[in-house]
Amino acid sequence: MTPLLTYLIHVIFWLLFLTDRIISLYKYYFQEYGLGVAIIANITDLVPFVFLFYINYSLLVKHLLKKNKYLYYIMSVLILIILSLAIQYLQIIYISKILVDCKIYLNGFENNLFYYTGQTLFYLLISVGLRFTSDWFNEKTQKEQLEKDKLSAELSMLVYQINPHFLNNTLHNINYLISYKPELAKESIVRLSQIMRYKLNIGSSEKSSMKNELEYIHQFIELQKLRLVNPDIVKFDVKGNPENYNISPMLLISFIENAFKHGDVTSESAFINIY
Numbered sequence: 001m002t003p004l005l006t007y008l009i010h011v012i013f014w015l016l017f018l019t020d021r022i023i024s025l026y027k028y029y030f031q032e033y034g035l036g037v038a039i040i041a042n043i044t045d046l047v048p049f050v051f052l053f054y055i056n057y058s059l060l061v062k063h064l065l066k067k068n069k070y071l072y073y074i075m076s077v078l079i080l081i082i083l084s085l086a087i088q089y090l091q092i093i094y095i096s097k098i099l100v101d102c103k104i105y106l107n108g109f110e111n112n113l114f115y116y117t118g119q120t121l122f123y124l125l126i127s128v129g130l131r132f133t134s135d136w137f138n139e140k141t142q143k144e145q146l147e148k149d150k151l152s153a154e155l156s157m158l159v160y161q162i163n164p165h166f167l168n169n170t171l172h173n174i175n176y177l178i179s180y181k182p183e184l185a186k187e188s189i190v191r192l193s194q195i196m197r198y199k200l201n202i203g204s205s206e207k208s209s210m211k212n213e214l215e216y217i218h219q220f221i222e223l224q225k226l227r228l229v230n231p232d233i234v235k236f237d238v239k240g241n242p243e244n245y246n247i248s249p250m251l252l253i254s255f256i257e258n259a260f261k262h263g264d265v266t267s268e269s270a271f272i273n274i275y
Contacts (some may be wrong), residue, residue, distance in 0.1 A: 051084060056124055056128065191222055195223070213249065218236065235270060
């Protein structure tokens, strides 16, 4: 929920509240005592509910209820209700005794304390509901944004991992082999698909099995050999059992890529030894 929408909901809520209070206070003040008294009564009637609503909305729900401090929340709400009723009582005394010297409204409050307490609880619940609704929308929006950011980061990582020069050179070599060595071309396509699948599956994982990583390196080396005049200059030797080991994905491939990319593989004395 955007801040603008939140503010709009609050404004609409208080406009509805004021409309209700205007209709209610019209019966008590406007007809008997005029517009000035009615306006003052309406404004002062708003104060305790605003006090109750935003103390609960901004402080109690956020710092107590949503943090599962239920006992503290209940105690704080009881104090808040008492304070709200006290403010209502004082403002009614002010209007009834000082402004118009009318005890009807005051007696009505004293005789209907249960009703005013229920009314106070109603606005308290409204503030709780609005707080939870607003937070739910905000959390949902943040979660969606995080998902978008994660997807964008994974896509960027994938694009980074797929070396365009390697892909272009491999496809060019396979295209050449299709005419002269179709079986080797077929085998190379399988190797390339395995490499691409591994990169897609590994995504942004923090760990990969050493066995899978070594298999990926092996497929990469075999594809690189396609462009070498003498593929035998490349030695790839693995000893030991990689079954029970994990490694950060793509950690080793950069060294091997650099060997093929920057090494003088056309020289008669060239060699690439990977151990």
